[in-house]
Structure formats: C-alpha cells, structure tokens
Amino acid sequence: MPDTGLTADAAAMIRGVAEGEAGALRRLYDAQASRLFGVAMAILRDRDAAADALHDAVVKIAARARQFDPARGEAGAWLAAIVRHAALDLARARGRETPTDDPTLGDGAVAPEALDRLCETQEAGRLRDCLAALEARNREGILLAFVHGLSHAQIAARLDLPLGTVKAWIRRGLARLRGCLA
Amino acid sequence: MIPSDPEALDALAAEHVLGTLDARQAAEVARALPVDAALRETVARWEARLAPLAGLAPPETPPDGLWDRIEASVATRAPAPVVPLRAIPGRAAPPPRPDRFWKTWAAGSTAVAAGLAAVLFLRPADPPRMMTVLLTSRDQPAWLVETEGAGLRLASLNPRPVEPGRVQQLWALPPGATAPTSLGLVPEGGQARIAPGLVRPEPGMLIEITLEPPGGSPTGRPTGPILFIGRLAPAAGT
Incomplete structure (x- = not known):
C-alpha cells in the first residue's frame, strides 16, 4: 500500500484530472502505472492483456475522476479497484470459468508469508490478523481470488477441493472477515 | 436479481469485490451499481475492507507504448460540444x-x-x-x-x-x-x-x-x- 503521502498526492492528481488540468492524467499515470500494472498482471499473467486492462481502467479513471470522493475512500484503493475490475472483466471474457484454462501460477502465486507485507497501515494490519485467524485453505482461496483473479472453479482445481466446498468456504471466510474487521 | 435481504446483499457485494462472481452476475452488479444506493454502500465497505490486499501484487513496469494508446483513447472520447436543451x-x-x-x-x-x-x-x-x-x-x-x-x-x-x-x-x-x-x-x-x-x-x-x-x-x-x-x-x- 502507498504511504499516506503518496495517497495524498494521488488524491490531488485525481482532483486535477477531474478539473481538466493539463497533464494531470499523465502525472497520475507516471506515479501509479507500475503499481497498477502489477495489480493487473497478478490477475492476467500476460503483459498484453494486462496492458489492455490498464488502458481500459485509465480511460475509466479519466471519465470518473469527478466521482472520486476522498472522504469515502483512499485514492490508491479507488484506483486499484478500477484496475482490478477491468482486469477481472478481461479474465472473464477470456473464459476464466473453465478450470482447464487454469494457468499454473507456479512460484508467482502470493505465498501465505506475503501477508507479512500487509502491515504498513493500521487497516492492513487488522486485515492481516483477521486473515491469519481463518483456516489456511480458506485464506488461500480468498487471496487467490482477490490477488490472482481466480474463479471458484479455478480455486477448486488448484486446491483440489470440490467446487461446492470452495464456494461455501469462501462465503464463510468472507462473513468471518467481516465480523473480525467490525 | 440484486437481493434486498441485507445478508444476501452483503454476500453478493463481498464476492463482487473479491472477483468471484461469474460474467453474468458481475454484469448484473455493474448495471445495478449506479442506481442501487444500498448495493453501492455495501460494495464500498467491502472495497475498503479488502483494499490492502492489492498491495500484495508486485509492481511491474508497463509496456512503453501504453501511455500513447491511453492518451489517444482519452482524446477520441473527447466529445462534441454539449448543447443546451x-x-x-x-x-x-x-x-x-x-x-x-x-x-x-x-x-x-x-x-x-x-x-x-x-x-x-x-x-x-x-x-x-x-x-x-x-x-x-x-x-x-x-x-x-x-x-x-x-x-x-x-x-x-x-x-x-x-x-x-x-x-x-x-x-x-x-x-x-x-x-x-x-x-x-x-x-x-x-x-x-x-x-x-x-x-x-x-x-x-x-x-x-x-x-x-x-x-x-x-x-x-x-x-x-x-x-x-x-x-x-x-x-x-x-
């Protein structure tokens, strides 16, 4: 996660885009592109597809900049959410629901230890603790879905579990997270 | 159908944010978001809860020509002047x-x-x-x-x-x-x-x-x- 200084910068740049300030979108792109491209790459694992997703997302960001409300959410998270959903839409269009299309994530998948990186902010620390309290497979399912854009079917194939079990576990895991973070 | 029951709405919003909805469900949520304030609020809360996870993806430099493509797309979308009604x-x-x-x-x-x-x-x-x-x-x-x-x-x-x-x-x-x-x-x-x-x-x-x-x-x-x-x-x- 960006620190609060970067977040304040991102919020100011989004405001610049909303106000039609010359060069504001380019500055926002330069500051955020590698982080956001990383988010798209983790989901699509293909540089051309991830570039398409980031393209679509930045065009959306330009159009929606005025809808960003810093009182209702953090700027970096707002940008990342738009990129994630653009990447997920592409992943869905590429037939993600078929488990046989499951790309082997290999060593690229986020390892459980990666959660240790989630402690830079107070919110991230709480999320890490709540995830740590979940059952390991439950936690892994949530990470594979959020970070790598895997579908229920792909998670089931990867964890070698029945599809129905995976669906139920993820639903339960999310409900527990909500309770834990409340 | 976007459920009205708060528990079911929350579960749908959570899986929308997590990314596990299939294409049909995801399109349905996308269509409902601009008009359904309760759904929008619930989705915003889940985006805030899970946002730190986006930090787990390692940053990577995008391809060189990408900015030019984006700039061209944003420019073509610049519209004809808006006429008063x-x-x-x-x-x-x-x-x-x-x-x-x-x-x-x-x-x-x-x-x-x-x-x-x-x-x-x-x-x-x-x-x-x-x-x-x-x-x-x-x-x-x-x-x-x-x-x-x-x-x-x-x-x-x-x-x-x-x-x-x-x-x-x-x-x-x-x-x-x-x-x-x-x-x-x-x-x-x-x-x-x-x-x-x-x-x-x-x-x-x-x-x-x-x-x-x-x-x-x-x-x-x-x-x-x-x-x-x-x-x-x-x-x-x-």
Whole structure:
C-alpha cells in the first residue's frame, strides 16, 4: 500500500484530472502505472492483456475522476479497484470459468508469508490478523481470488477441493472477515 | 436479481469485490451499481475492507507504448460540444413547494410515477407514452420526464438551486448500453424539450442528471455525481 503521502498526492492528481488540468492524467499515470500494472498482471499473467486492462481502467479513471470522493475512500484503493475490475472483466471474457484454462501460477502465486507485507497501515494490519485467524485453505482461496483473479472453479482445481466446498468456504471466510474487521 | 435481504446483499457485494462472481452476475452488479444506493454502500465497505490486499501484487513496469494508446483513447472520447436543451418558452417553473409536501411524496418512484401518470395521461396518444420521475439520492421527486411524440419533455417538480459554477447535464442510458448518451444541459427555467433523434425512448431506459463543469462534461461521459435518476416506464392507463 502507498504511504499516506503518496495517497495524498494521488488524491490531488485525481482532483486535477477531474478539473481538466493539463497533464494531470499523465502525472497520475507516471506515479501509479507500475503499481497498477502489477495489480493487473497478478490477475492476467500476460503483459498484453494486462496492458489492455490498464488502458481500459485509465480511460475509466479519466471519465470518473469527478466521482472520486476522498472522504469515502483512499485514492490508491479507488484506483486499484478500477484496475482490478477491468482486469477481472478481461479474465472473464477470456473464459476464466473453465478450470482447464487454469494457468499454473507456479512460484508467482502470493505465498501465505506475503501477508507479512500487509502491515504498513493500521487497516492492513487488522486485515492481516483477521486473515491469519481463518483456516489456511480458506485464506488461500480468498487471496487467490482477490490477488490472482481466480474463479471458484479455478480455486477448486488448484486446491483440489470440490467446487461446492470452495464456494461455501469462501462465503464463510468472507462473513468471518467481516465480523473480525467490525 | 440484486437481493434486498441485507445478508444476501452483503454476500453478493463481498464476492463482487473479491472477483468471484461469474460474467453474468458481475454484469448484473455493474448495471445495478449506479442506481442501487444500498448495493453501492455495501460494495464500498467491502472495497475498503479488502483494499490492502492489492498491495500484495508486485509492481511491474508497463509496456512503453501504453501511455500513447491511453492518451489517444482519452482524446477520441473527447466529445462534441454539449448543447443546451431547448427551454420551453413562456412557462415559468412551478413555485417551490414546502419541503413537507414532498416528504409525503417520497414513497418511491413507482408509486409516484403511477400517481402522476394517472393524472397526466388521460388524453389518448399515438406512440406509447412513457414517463419517469427523477428522484434525488434521498428518493425525493425532483423532475418529471415524459415522452412527447418521439422526443422527451423535462419538467422540474421541485426547483432547487444549482451549485454555483456548475451545470446540470441530462443523460439517457438505453437498456443494454454501456455508456449513456448526453441529451444536453438542463436550462435554468426548469422545463425543456429533447428533440427526437438523439435517443429512442424505450421502457427501462435510465434517465439521469449529473452535476458537471460549465459547458457540460468534458469527456462525453458523466463526470460528476448523479443528482437525479429514474427509469422510463410505460405510463399507467395507456
């Protein structure tokens, strides 16, 4: 996660885009592109597809900049959410629901230890603790879905579990997270 | 179907944010988000809860030519100038009513639309009549939009001042369309006609007014908050 200084910068740049300030979108792109491209790459694992997703997302960001409300959410998270959903839409269009299309994530998948990186902010620390309290497979399912854009079917194939079990576990895991973070 | 039960709504919002909805469900949520405030709130809370996880993806430098592509796309989307709607001359906006009056009317768009439709559409007409009442985010009726031949007519029900330095822009989103069409800027007088040809009114079409910079949206898409929104429906009794 960006620190609060970067977040304040991102919020100011989004405001610049909303106000039609010359060069504001380019500055926002330069500051955020590698982080956001990383988010798209983790989901699509293909540089051309991830570039398409980031393209679509930045065009959306330009159009929606005025809808960003810093009182209702953090700027970096707002940008990342738009990129994630653009990447997920592409992943869905590429037939993600078929488990046989499951790309082997290999060593690229986020390892459980990666959660240790989630402690830079107070919110991230709480999320890490709540995830740590979940059952390991439950936690892994949530990470594979959020970070790598895997579908229920792909998670089931990867964890070698029945599809129905995976669906139920993820639903339960999310409900527990909500309770834990409340 | 977007569930109304809070638990089911929360579960749907959570899986939308997590990314596990299939293409059909995801499209349904995307369509509902602009019009369903409860869904929007629930999704926003889940985005905030899970946002730190995006930090787990390692940063990677995007391909060199990507910025040029983005710049070209943003430039082509820069729209034709937004035209003001044709104000209906000689008709002053109805006088503001006390707030209390409208609160009793805030029973939801369907009931309000049906009630007004019954009053307004007693005359026979050739094309099927459609109408909607645009509501504020707090479900207060603000504008009446009705078909007029193949065009549309807009009338303020509850005139209220526009934020200084901003204009109101009217949009239509036909069912299934991904981007709304600008119908023009809403004039001061509170009544306007939308000539036929810009959009073909049809049941289910979303009509909304957004707050935009002077001259209208610079991007051809709504850029400001949605102030008023409603969905065209066949007028009752026709």
